[in-house]
Amino acid sequence: xxxxxxxxxxxxxxxxxxxxxxxxxxxxxxxxxxxxxxxxxxxxxxxxxxxxxxxxxxxxxxxxxxxxxxxxxxxxxxxxxxxxxxxxxxxxxxxxxxxxxxxxxxxxxxxxxxxxxxxxxxxxxxxxxxxxxxxxxxxxxxxxxxxxxxxxxxxxxxxxxxxxxxxxxxxxxxxxxxxxxxxxxxxxxxxxxxxxxxxxxxxxxxxxxxxxxxxxxxxxxxxxxxxxxxxxxxxxxxxxxxxxxxxxxxxxxxxxxxxxx
Numbered sequence: 669x670x671x672x673x674x675x676x677x678x679x680x681x682x683x684x685x686x687x688x689x690x691x692x693x694x695x696x697x698x699x700x701x702x703x704x705x706x707x708x709x710x711x712x713x714x715x716x717x718x719x720x721x722x723x724x725x726x727x728x729x730x731x732x733x734x735x736x737x738x739x740x741x742x743x744x745x746x747x748x749x750x751x752x753x754x755x756x757x758x759x760x761x762x763x764x765x766x767x768x769x770x771x772x773x774x775x776x777x778x779x780x781x782x783x784x785x786x787x788x789x790x791x792x793x794x795x796x797x798x799x800x801x802x803x804x805x806x807x808x809x810x811x812x813x814x815x816x817x818x819x820x821x822x823x824x825x826x827x828x829x830x831x832x833x834x835x836x837x838x839x840x841x842x843x844x845x846x847x848x849x850x851x852x853x854x855x856x857x858x859x860x861x862x863x864x865x866x867x868x869x870x871x872x873x874x875x876x877x878x879x880x881x882x883x884x885x886x887x888x889x890x891x892x893x894x895x896x897x898x899x900x901x902x903x904x905x906x907x908x909x910x911x912x913x914x915x916x917x918x919x920x921x922x923x924x925x926x927x928x929x
Contacts, residue, residue, distance in 0.1 A: 670695065671810075672720030672751075673727045674738060676703045679756060680729025682785035685710050686814035695720050721745040725752040725807065728765075732757040732926040739768040747771040752803060756780055758829050759927030762796050762822060774798035776807065777822065779829045780814070781836050789815030790835075792828040826927075830920035838915060843868055 671691070673684050676698040688694055688710050695713040696703055697720040707714040720726060721742045730738055735757045739746070746753070746769050754776045755765050762775050778793040791814060795804060808817055820828055843864045850860030874885055890897040903909075 670723040671725045671727065672723030673697065673729050674717050674720050674742075675727075675729035675731075675734075676700070676706060677729065678782060679780055679784075680727060681706055681710075682782050682789070683727065683729070683756070683780055683811070683814055684712060686784050686787065686789070687810060688712060689813045690810050695723060717742060718745055721751065722749055723751060725754065728753060728755040728757060730757065732760050735760050735765070736768045739765070739770075743770040746773060750774075752776065752799065752807065754778060754807070757926075758833060759826060759923045759925065761927060762794070764927065766796065772798060774800075774803060776804070777825065778817075779825055779833045781832050783836060784814040787813050787815055790832045791815055791817045792820040792825060792832060793817055794820055794822040794825060826923040827920055829923040830916045833923075834916070834919045838912070839868065 670693045671684075671687060672695045673680050674697050676684060676696045677700075680698075684694060684696060684706075692711050694710075695715045696707040696710075697715055697717045704714050706712075717738070722745060726746075728735060728738065735755065750771070750773060752774045753765065753769065755762075756778050758779065760777075762777050765775050765777070766773065775796045776793055776799055777795070778791055780789050780791040783789050784791065791811075811817065843861070846864035846867075847857070847860040850863060851857050855863070871885070874880070875882055878885070886900070890900060
């Protein structure tokens with residue numbers, strides 16, 4: 669199956685790069701001068717929106733406020749071609765996509781994150797009733813090297829966006845702060861950054877493999893009177909958990925707003 673990408677920013681590029689590890693039958697359409705370079709580097713074809721929309725499977729990888737206009741321009745092609753449409757626009761519902769496309773199409777709505785570029789994405793998805801099981805399985809197989817896919821009710825997609833879609837940025841901020849602190853304590857910058865990233869990856873893997881609550885795993889590190897519990901107390905004094913919860917909640921609210929613009 670040939671895949672077309674309408675838009676190829678950071679997220680679209682991450683998915684396109686992951687997809688090219690299983691198929692080279694990919695066409696990229698994006699007005700950015702960097703898109704041609706990306707297509708050449710990734711081994712993809714570069715073309716127009718119209719060409720991308722003529723593929724059997726079409727990724728809508730544009731910003732939420734652009735989706736309606738992009739679909740309006742492509743209505744004749746979409747009506748004639750009836751591709752599988754895959755949208756990654758935050759806050760934009762399947763019902764909106766169906767309405768703006770002006771024709772009945774199979775639609776998969778996904779919320780990916782940028783670690784898909786290295787095969788570690790956490791990608792939630794939902795579909796309309798026109799996506800049959802065989803098509804869905806083929807799509808998931810083609811995208812397997814992007815990371816983990818998890819089916820979710822569409823009513824929860826905005827909540828997932830706040831955690832998985834936005835989450836890498838929040839975690840990068842924590843890693844950067846940890847690395848800065850390590851440098852302040854005397855570590856070389858390169859080592860401090862590596863240690864912070866590797867420690868976060870290891871801690872995440874502990875949660876995934878053991879299934880333990882993060883609080884239980886945190887307690888296991890906190891020896892009585894030790895340095896870790898002093899650090900935990902410091903985070904609590906600065907409202908760390910409350911700040912994280914507020915940031916995710918505000919990202920959730922914003923995601924819902926994006927679909928209304």
